[in-house]
């Protein structure tokens with residue numbers, strides 16, 4: 217007789233593991249199938265986890281989980297080839313319980329979640345790729361991996377940004393290059409003490425740093441740097457449709473960031489430990505696909521739950537919450553013995569009531585705003601000139617500060633800059 221599970225989850229990323237943990241804890245028979253031999257080894261994040269959604273599931277998780285550092289300093293830099301105008305924000309409140317954010321490395325963090333789900337009773341099969349979702353009478357009934365078919369009451373697709381399985385079902389369109397970016401990341405080992413010294417932090421504290429401007433050569437995108445315990449996570453994210461706008465290729469963007477005079481000394485003597493590239497969903501609310509059908513739900517990146525707000529990328533807290541909401545819907549469906557589309561529509565309602573859809577809707581205009589190239593091409597230079605106007609003293613003719621400040625703005629156009637500021641704030 218064929219084996220049948222209550223739930224099959226495809227993908228042991230954040231969304232899949234959280235759902236597996238909660239479902240197993242509720243006593244359901246859960247099979248989670250992951251194509252990587254070691255869960256987490258194929259998963260990439262820039263590095264900052266907004267902790268609030270995970271905190272609800274594992275209170276005080278940071279005491280136990282392999283988080284890297286609590287972020288206590290925020291930096292945003294607008295860079296030209298040889299300068300950086302940096303805003304730094306540091307405050308005690310950044311580390312408050314429930315509001316704290318942590319740098320994490322997925323190769324360390326995901327296996328911890330897997331351990332939790334396994335302890336709760338979830339069954340993992342790794343090193344196996346699911347090739348197809350099985351459908352009978354318009355209802356999803358299981359999956360096929362190679363020659364093997366496995367059946368369940370419901371399938372949760374948590375297979376990430378390029379969910380080919382959701383595409384097969386027609387729930388999601390093929391990725392549009394304008395709605396998706398590529399991220400490249402290097403993990404560079406520096407050692408704890410050097411990181412503390414160079415970034416002015418203690419071993420428990422860390423820095424999140426975003427870079428816009430010369431790094432991407434005008435392409436839509438930018439660089440990031442997160443301090444981990446012993447390593448630095450350094451990389452770029454750039455919109456795929458925009459590659460070719462400038463002659464700077466994504467790989468070169470990483471080099472530009474690493475070679476920038478403000479960044480280079482911070483990396484000196486570091487050893488490359490990991491190199492990865494991954495897609496990032498960027499389309500925001502307008503990209504969210506169909507979330508459920510008879511016998512199937514989508515969670516995490518498979519459901520396009522990522523927001524690029526320019527100064528930060530947020531996906532992990534949304535993925536965790538969606539895994540939780542999917543699990544709660546499935547637990548209710550199991551109790552009712554009803555896995556129909558009508559019953560599973562509760563998932564969408566729960567998503568709409570949660571911070572996920574509220575935030576996704578709130579920020580829905582921002583991806584279009586970021587398509588203005590001058591943000592990446594002209595504003596860093598404008599800020600550089602303004603800073604020079606303020607700080608350079610070399611016996612030059614005196615000039616009114618307003619004139620010095622307005623000259624670089626006028627180069628772009630007063631009206632344009634004013635409109636960008638208003639539109640940017642409006643989109644946030």
Ligand SMILES: Cc1cc2nc3c(=O)[nH]c(=O)nc-3n(C[C@H](O)[C@H](O)[C@H](O)COP(=O)(O)OP(=O)(O)OC[C@H]3O[C@@H](n4cnc5c(N)ncnc54)[C@H](O)[C@@H]3O)c2cc1C
Pocket residue numbers: 226227228229230231232249250251252255256258259260261262263264265266344345346347374375376377398399400401451452453494495496515516517518521522529530531532533535
């Ligand atoms: C460069 C970069 C920077 C980012 N920065 C941040 C950040 O700082 N903060 C933040 O909150 N978010 C960030 N994000 C977004 C965040 O990382 C994602 O939203 C999140 O990792 C998605 O989790 P997930 O569980 O949905 O998918 P994933 O973590 O991608 O997991 C999907 C899993 O499914 C598996 N899988 C796929 N297909 C199959 C198949 N057919 N069969 C079996 N297994 C399969 C994969 O191997 C993988 O393990 C960033 C993303 C990138 C790429």
